[in-house]
Amino acid sequence: MTADTSVHRLTRDEARRLAVRAQLLDAERPGDVVEVAEQLGAIKIDPTATITTAEHAALWSRIGWAYEPGQLRKAVEQDRLLFESDGHFHAASLLPAHLARMRARVFRERAATWMAANERFRRDVLARLRAEGPMLAAQIPDTSQVAHHDEAGWYGPNQVPRMLDLLAYIGEVGIVGREGRQRVWDIGDRVYAGVPELDAEDAARVLERRRLQAAGIARQKSPWTPVGMAGEPAVVEGSAWKWRVDPDALAGLDDDPGGRVAILNPYDGALFDRPRLKELFGFEFILEQFKPKAQRVYGYFAHPILVGDRFAALLDAQLDKKKENLVVTAVHERDELGGGLDPEEREMVDAEIRDLADWLGVPVVFPGDR
Template identity: 30%
Template sequence: MGFLQIDTVRNVVRAQDHILWSRNRNYRERMLWPLLQQRLLFEHFTHDASLIPVETYPLWQRQFRRLGARAANAAWYRSGMDQGEIEALRDRIAAEGPLSTHAFDSAAESREMWARKPHKKALEQMWYAGVLATSMRRNFVKYYDLGERVFPPLPPDAPDEAAAGAALCELAMQRLWVASPGEIRKFWEALPPAEVTAWARGSDLVPVRIESADGKWQEAFALPDIEARLAAIPPPASQLRIINPFDPAIRDRARLKRIFGFDYTNEMFVPAAKRRWGYYVYPLLEGDSFVGRIEAKGDRQGGTLRVTGFWAEDGVRWGKGRADRLRLELERFARLAGLTPAPFSPSTAS
């Protein structure tokens, strides 16, 4: 995957757990965070907060510099603290070890809903710059420590900025196989468009034209061995799968629509009255086609997984076989969350 977006919302299970489970059904929620404490992963920002393999860390120095500078110059992160107060936060972490924001206190500058306390802004700004790092999470609460105590030492042959950018593009293409420069850039959201385009044109990638789901053609680039890779792909599994909205496979919504003809929007942050589908809607993937979407919610007090909305994709018939496959997947999903699926039938859902 390259990275794993993490999210605090536990609709059924948290996004990061659902994403990993969808690829390995033996995965359980307790398995992820020890990898961060074992320093096999580090947490930083791609398009959002993400866990990244530690092998990528030498390439990430430019992202620390870029995001650190952006946060330092952004009005949102102006904490009202002077440099001495900010250094005092760092010094306390240096002396006491990993601390969460709850260990500090400062008064918010306003009472607006989104107002954040100055110490939280200062800690986050240092986190973006790599001065601080996520040492661990407990109940999803982030604990900050000095970057030098979390990140591994940089190797003597660590790449410079240009080489790191090229390596990030290469890592993206190893996962995308075929992509436009815009899609390569969007994978990490860590590189400027002109740099990605120049890399693609100067690399050993093969220029190709790809047909979209709507029949239109688009210029793109492919890996040199793309034909061998495509020939080696096994037939898609017939099992129906519930896909998380934050899954990296569908994060690029324009690419998703171009390849699969599946038009998807995450409406979590859309006012309820303006939603077309629902708050937390999961795409349904069967084989290599998206066949529908469901809105589901874990009712922990009642111990059940409830489907509150169902929509078939245009032209997709939901007979007994497909409905049974969805019920089986709901049972598996419910077990992951420690819940029991409530009775559900696609024919009676909204």
């Protein structure tokens, strides 16, 4: 890596290494859940569990064997070192910035109209939580005046979950825990009591810096990873994009611990910025979950496999809960950045799949075993 007086100049290899290290996917594994959350800022929550849910998969992909699912719940509900909002677990250090952003939000027209028509319902929900919370959505009566017509199918006829989601969007309620997959809610005044106040502009700058920290390197004007003018400017060999780079990540670039194999859930944050994924890694990832079965190439919920700094394969596998084993349908090799898997890399990938099965507590069944 070289730099002139204003712009860092990176090779593609360096840019990919920055991205991999920022996501804690290199050979130097983090020690615990909080370390992961502090670096990544956000860990996606999703219940789709062909192998395991997105949040547990993300933590296992970073920490490995030392991770146990109970550690996440303890960090969120007991230690309060993480908090849940907007479908993610976030580092608690980001709570002031997130709360400032919530309180500055304005509903879009359709949501604003529905909320205005259900003002009494809104007061009922807040009063119930204030008097009796924390509680599940199912414990709160639906006293809505106007039903929301949900063409997308995210909500059922009960209007309470939608009201809670909209109130959470602006910080009037918050999530304090879970019972199974069900969220436990409380009034925002209690959930966010004592949180230091930030104005919206300061909050935006904090969030931009932390997004860049998690990315290592990001396009300067990206709706996928909005980092604003955080960090320092950079150019990447062979790319016409203007980039921003995290100076702390740059400082450690020469101290390279090497790569490893990482199996990533399709909703992993490392995969979210699809344009950057294609630009830096030559990897065009399309989740086939919503495609008709006949149009799928890699499988319903294929997990990308990172080998060093290459997305070299996708794992099509499913946890068979009845037979209690991890069934591998295929490991689809890809040819981005110089070919799929050589024999040594294939052994490493198979070993990582076995480790995943062992962590799940089941044997693995490869295609040749059936």
